[in-house]
Amino acid sequence: MKVCVVGGGIAGLSTAWALCKSGNQVTLIEQGPLPNPLAASGDEHRMIRRGYGSADGYARIISEAFAAWEEMWRDLGRSHLARRGVLAMSQNPGDDGEKFREGYDRMGEAYELYEPKDAARRYPFLDPATIRYAYFTKAGGALLCQRIAADLARWLGEKGAALKLNAKVTAIDATKGQVRLADGSHVTADQIIVAAGAWVLRLIPELARRLKLYRTALAYLTPPADLAAAWADAPAILDIGGKAEAYMLPPVDGTGLKVGAGVHKRPADDPDANRMPVSGEGDTLRKLLSPPLARIEDYSVARVVTCAYTFTADEKFLSFRKDRALVVSACSGHGYKFGAAVGRRVAEAIQTGDDAGLLAWLRAEA
Numbered sequence: 001m002k003v004c005v006v007g008g009g010i011a012g013l014s015t016a017w018a019l020c021k022s023g024n025q026v027t028l029i030e031q032g033p034l035p036n037p038l039a040a041s042g043d044e045h046r047m048i049r050r051g052y053g054s055a056d057g058y059a060r061i062i063s064e065a066f067a068a069w070e071e072m073w074r075d076l077g078r079s080h081l082a083r084r085g086v087l088a089m090s091q092n093p094g095d096d097g098e099k100f101r102e103g104y105d106r107m108g109e110a111y112e113l114y115e116p117k118d119a120a121r122r123y124p125f126l127d128p129a130t131i132r133y134a135y136f137t138k139a140g141g142a143l144l145c146q147r148i149a150a151d152l153a154r155w156l157g158e159k160g161a162a163l164k165l166n167a168k169v170t171a172i173d174a175t176k177g178q179v180r181l182a183d184g185s186h187v188t189a190d191q192i193i194v195a196a197g198a199w200v201l202r203l204i205p206e207l208a209r210r211l212k213l214y215r216t217a218l219a220y221l222t223p224p225a226d227l228a229a230a231w232a233d234a235p236a237i238l239d240i241g242g243k244a245e246a247y248m249l250p251p252v253d254g255t256g257l258k259v260g261a262g263v264h265k266r267p268a269d270d271p272d273a274n275r276m277p278v279s280g281e282g283d284t285l286r287k288l289l290s291p292p293l294a295r296i297e298d299y300s301v302a303r304v305v306t307c308a309y310t311f312t313a314d315e316k317f318l319s320f321r322k323d324r325a326l327v328v329s330a331c332s333g334h335g336y337k338f339g340a341a342v343g344r345r346v347a348e349a350i351q352t353g354d355d356a357g358l359l360a361w362l363r364a365e366a
């Protein structure tokens with residue numbers, strides 16, 4: 001089958017990977033370079049973890065996500081998962097840190113539980129006076145996104161896929177199976193996979209009722225010199241507790257120490273607008289980390305990156321069929337970790353025609 005994949009984020013690249021493996025003739029079109037630093041998948045790293053708070057459906061299918069990455073590492077000839085494990089902490093009863101722990105309990109997921117002083121002894125960047133407890137799980141860590149994209153692009157080229165980079169799709173004729181590019185050329189295919197991330201509404205405007213666009217930012221921090229070694233070995237931090245919805249990724253293999261926070265995201269109209277960080281934005285993110293981080297004033301902001309992404313109302317992933325086009329969005333701020341698994345599932349649905357089964361799986365309701 002001839003399949004055209006629009007978008008070279010993790011959803012598009014992984015779908016192209018799985019389609020190539022099952023013998024399809026794949027063309028992947030990406031409006032920027034690969035990796036594209038403006039894509040949600042274009043950052044240095046993203047977290048993978050088993051903890052899913054109250055979203056038990058995704059906690060149930062997370063094993064498939066881990067297994068799909070292992071299959072991808074075998075194909076690429078190396079792993080891009082830094083297996084640091086995952087730490088979380090609670091500051092107040094009922095906060096997100098506690099909800100993630102309750103999720104582990106419901107799923108029967110093993111974790112090590114630490115009293116505040118024990119946690120600060122293991123992780124000296126924590127202020128023990130500000131947490132009720134911390135807990136650690138071995139599974140998970142940081143997925144090295146830019147390296148994954150570069151390796152997948154290489155692998156796809158070797159397998160004969162056509163990669164059209166810096167090539168923007170301006171329109172999709174789903175009935176004819178035709179994709180029009182900004183240079184006036186066309187690509188025709190039996191099936192079109194639209195994995196356009198935050199830009200999808202430009203191509204498929206009817207999804208505006210189901211997908212809301214947001215802009216956010218992530219800050220890369222330089223820790224004080226005496227805490228650098230502690231961070232160099234640190235796990236991913238799933239949630240810092242309290243109200244910030246903040247998470248952190250440690251420096252791994254040349255990447256930076258990063259913070260992001262759910263409370264920092266804002267509704268947006270255009271995925272390309274406001275992509276320059278605002279003055280002081282990094283400091284705003286840095287300050288969200290205290291509590292529970294000790295000595296937050298001793299950290300400096302090395303740089304800030306902005307991101308655009310879409311959310312569904314219930315924060316589940318989405319697929320949408322329009323004639324020969326299948327739109328896929330592993331959205332709502334938690335889709336990277338499922339990237340390889342999404343690719344496999346989309347490729348399977350293209351073969352079987354089971355769009356309903358795909359949607360049920362993407363919504364973690366299968």
Ligand SMILES: Cc1cc2nc3c(=O)[nH]c(=O)nc-3n(C[C@H](O)[C@H](O)[C@H](O)COP(=O)(O)OP(=O)(O)OC[C@H]3O[C@@H](n4cnc5c(N)ncnc54)[C@H](O)[C@@H]3O)c2cc1C
Nearest residue numbers: 007009010011031039040041047169197199334335336337
């Ligand atoms: C700040 C932030 C933190 C996150 N943290 C995590 C995390 O820790 N763990 C996790 O699992 N998930 C996380 N996510 C979510 C995750 O990053 C996304 O779910 C995932 O990267 C989405 O991948 P995608 O391929 O669907 O979209 P994208 O990565 O945005 O890719 C879409 C691609 O399509 C291309 N494109 C769009 N329109 C066109 C066009 N017309 N023509 C050609 N190409 C086009 C774009 O250039 C882009 O490369 C986070 C998201 C954000 C924003």
